[in-house]
Amino acid sequence: DAKTTQPPSMDCAEGRAANLPCNHSTISGNEYVYWYRQIHSQGPQYIIHGLKNNETNEMASLIITEDRKSSTLILPHATLRDTAVYYCIVRVSNDYKLSFGAGTTVTVRA
Amino acid sequence: NAGVTQTPKFQVLKTGQSMTLQCAQDMNHNSMYWYRQDPGMGLRLIYYSASEGTTDKGEVPNGYNVSRLNKREFSLRLESAAPSQTSVYFCASKPAQQYEQYFGPGTRLTVT
Numbered sequence: 022d023a024k025t026t027q028p029p030s031m032d033c034a035e036g037r038a039a040n041l042p043c044n045h046s047t048i049s050g051n052e053y054v055y056w057y058r059q060i061h062s063q064g065p066q067y068i069i070h071g072l073k074n075n076e077t078n079e080m081a082s083l084i085i086t087e088d089r090k091s092s093t094l095i096l097p098h099a100t101l102r103d104t105a106v107y108y109c110i111v112r113v114s115n116d117y118k119l120s121f122g123a124g125t126t127v128t129v130r131a
Numbered sequence: 132n133a134g135v136t137q138t139p140k141f142q143v144l145k146t147g148q149s150m151t152l153q154c155a156q157d158m159n160h161n162s163m164y165w166y167r168q169d170p171g172m173g174l175r176l177i178y179y180s181a182s183e184g185t186t187d188k189g190e191v192p193n194g195y196n197v198s199r200l201n202k203r204e205f206s207l208r209l210e211s212a213a214p215s216q217t218s219v220y221f222c223a224s225k226p227a228q229q230y231e232q233y234f235g236p237g238t239r240l241t242v243t
Contacts, residue, residue, distance in 0.1 A: 053230070055230065057232075062237070063234075063236065063237070064135075064221050064223070064234025064235055064236055064237055065174065065221070065223075065232075065234050066234070067230075067231040067232060067233075070230050070231075108173060118164075118176050118179060118189060118190075119164075119174070119176065119232060120173075120175075120176070120190070121166075121173030121174040121175070122173050123171075123172065123173055124173060
């Protein structure tokens with residue numbers, strides 16, 4: 022399984038875009054990139070996933086580099102409620118199991 | 132639609148005691164999972180059930196057993212609790228042919 026590397030923490034100003042990087046240099050061609058987040062004491066929440074094209078939904082955008090060795094999760098207008106731990110996970114599409122690393126602790130400041 | 136529910140929310144056990152953590156989902160999902168999260172760490176998969184009638188070990192299955200009672204319910208049993216099993220336990224479910232897992236609120240277990 023491809024491993025991921027994320028910065029341990031980052032700060033973001035409220036109302037600004039938050040760009041969360043993730044390195045996955047050993048990713049295989051059939052592995053997807055997933056992002057989840059965990060707000061303090063709650064269960065994780067799915068955000069978005071992608072294979073090689075950029076993806077956007079109501080929560081965020083996912084930008085995957087052409088060589089697929091890294092990706093960036095973009096929260097377009099961060100709010101205080103976006104303060105959470107964000108996990109970047111790489112998995113094949115039919116693999117039922119998720120493996121969560123330490124993630125990035127994002128703190129949105131007013 | 133309650134989503135994924137877990138009982139109890141909190142539990143304190145003495146070493147050697149047994150207990151069962153309950154999980155239920157009302158979304159008609161095929162797959163269900165049990166994870167544990169130790170302080171300051173990410174979640175680790177204990178057991179999962181890809182579909183009703185099947186269960187498989189995850190990353191850290193030792194000391195646990197599971198039962199997929201029916202499509203809705205997936206329970207996790209600690210036969211002889213140890214202090215190393217002090218953790219927050221999360222249950223999750225996933226619909227067939229989709230990628231997103233839905234998590235419950237967690238059970239906070241302390242073993243003294």
